[in-house]
Amino acid sequence: MTYPHLIVASVLALTAVTAQAQAPATASQPEPVATAPTPASPAVQPPRQAGFVKTLKGNVQVQGPEANAVARPAQAGDLLLPGGRITTGPDSAASVVLRDGTTLVVGPSSQLDLKAFSFDATTHDGNLLASLLKGSLRMITGxxxxxHPEAVRVETQFAFVGVRGTDFIVQADEQP
Structure with missing residues (x-):
């Protein structure tokens, strides 16, 4: 497949998944699964969820931010933490909705690290740094x-993208 055809195929796949992600939801945002309390230092707080996987198609893997985290098959409703990773296989895609309403649509054969995310629902302060290691990403900002558009950035191997609009697509190839 030639490069222009690959981009067109990626955009079409992203558009289809985005349409699913923007469809009215029949259920509210999933709640985190309760776990047994573990002893912890009062100064150490677990990372707050950044968002959740809304829709997926094909082979999609999620990985937590822990150093020893192992990628596992994603399911709709899975939580994504700051520092987490989403990986999609060929002919696969996933949409993730962050707490501020931002939608990230990860295209086929892609790898996205959510390096940082924080958001204060009262003041709308925070930051978002996503790293597209390969593949394609469509972002609809929340x-x-x-x-604070200056607080939202997407990086690739060769560039940083500063957000000045509300909807854009980034393609990252493994070679320059």
Whole structure:
């Protein structure tokens, strides 16, 4: 497949998954599964969820931010933490909705690290740093991107993208 055809195929796949992600939800946002309390230092807080996997198609893997985390098959409703990773296989895609309403649509054969995410729902302050290691990403910004666009960035191997609009697509190839 030639390079222009690959981009067109990626955009079409992203558009289809985005349409599913923007469809009215029949259920509310999934709640985290309760776990047994573990002893912890009062100064150490677990990372707050960044968002959740809304829709997926094909082979999609999620990985937590822990150093020893292992990638596992994703399911709709899985939580994504800051520092987490989403990996999609060929002919696969996933949409992730972050707490500020930002939608990330990860295209086929892609790898996305959510390096940082914080959001204060009262002040709309925070930051978002996503690293697209390979593949394609469509981002539809939420409250953070609308209130503080300078706080939203996407990096690739060769460039940083600063957000000045509300909807864009980034393609990252493994070779220059």
């Amino acid at each position: 409250l953070l991107g609308k209130s």
